[in-house]
Amino acid sequence: MSNPDILRQNTSDPFAGERLKLSYFHERQAVLNLRDAWSSWNGFKFADYYYDVDYEYFCIRNTCGTYDICPMQKYLIEGPDALAMLNRMVTRDLSRLRVDRVTYVAWCNDSGRLIDDGTVFRLGDTRFLLTCGSPCLAWLRKSTLGFDHLTVTEYTEDLAALSLQGPTSFAVLDAMGLAAAHTLKPFDIGHFPFAGGELMISRTGFTGDLGYELWIEPDLALTLWDSLYEAGEDYGIQPYGESATNMARLEAGFIMPYMEFNEALKTVNFEYDQTPLDLDLEWLVDFTKPHFNGRRALLEQKTRGPKARLTKLTIEGNKPADGALLYSDQTCGKEIGYVTSAMWSPAVKANIALAMIDTKALRGEIWAEIYYQRELRYHQKIVRCTAVSKPFWAPARARATPPQLT
Secondary structure (H helix, E strand, C coil): CCCCCHHHHCCCCCCHHHCCECCCCHHHHHHHCCCCEEEEECCEEEEEECCCHHHHHHHHHHCEEEEECCCCEEEEEECCCHHHHHHHHECCCHHHCCCCEEEEEEEECCCCCEEEEEEEEEEECCEEEEEECCCCHHHHHHHCCCCCCCEEEECHHHCEEEEEECCCHHHHHHHCCCHHHHHCCCCEEEEEEECCEEEEEECCCCCCCCEEEEEECHHHHHHHHHHHHHHCHHHCEEECCHHHHHHHHHHHCCCCECCCECCHHHCCCCCCCCCCCCCCCHHHCCCCCCCCCCHHHHHHHHHHCCCEEEEEEEECCCCCCCCCEEECCCCCCCEEEEEEEEEEECCCCEEEEEEEEEHHHHHCCEEEEEEEEECCEEEEEEEEEEEECCCCCCCHHHCCCCCCCC
């Protein structure tokens, strides 16, 4: 599959222009999607799950799985002004980013409200790859104002990309003949010969576990898939979709757009979007570097403190607190926040959540009003919550270099 627009080019189909694009891996994924459970992401047909969400989640945590990131937006920023332009756009100081390293970034409007988050790959002294969840080309082009010596290229469909995550992920790479990837530390990038081309491997991912992201030219996408699955046959390799991803990222404490934050350029109601400080990402904002978008507003917010802050919670009982409101006492007399994401965590063996809570209320008690169904009837529970500072799931294997051959 080297033409993602194949369905849109069918002249006999009156709805061709509305068809979803197909990933470069779709030909293999369609065979494995036993439930035909598809969703969409940035105009691509995208798996919600393949067989069973819980099964896919346990593959991430106990063996390994692949997650299609072809629909993720990718942009090449190249030229002598590329670093200066990106450093003005994002909140983090990219001047410290070395070649063949990746870093997590966020960018804001002038009011300090979060537009999106993503990753920046430094591929050379003047060559960068920006990846993010939503289209950002218009904002990137606006951000080039005053920088004449650079180019911004939409690169989404010029790369096939697959995330390989889980404790046996390196064992699969090793079995593929990519043992040299053992030197990659978290957020490192490596370049390896593969099938007559080049495979770029970054030690990155969205699960909080050991894992890698694999980047290759589209014509070699199916060759890469077949090599992975042949090597991974004895290591429990399994494709996983968005639902299992959402479980794993919540255990790692990672934020998700439209769950933990609204993209500022798409938010209608005043302050229904968030700032990095609201999202407990102050470590992502470098106030010591020169001017960047939103710096003044964020500095003012830092001085007075955010009104609310994203907080990790463990919750009594085993009923997930999806959509729960939070209160300062057991009588639910004063509302102090709301849950953004919640689940019973099989790995942590705990009821966990991320929640936006009034900053002043963090010093007191936190109670959740949970509604749940039992045989079609709704029931209510009022349970105590405890704020925690560390990720719910952060195994040592995620950071170990070289990784173990599990």
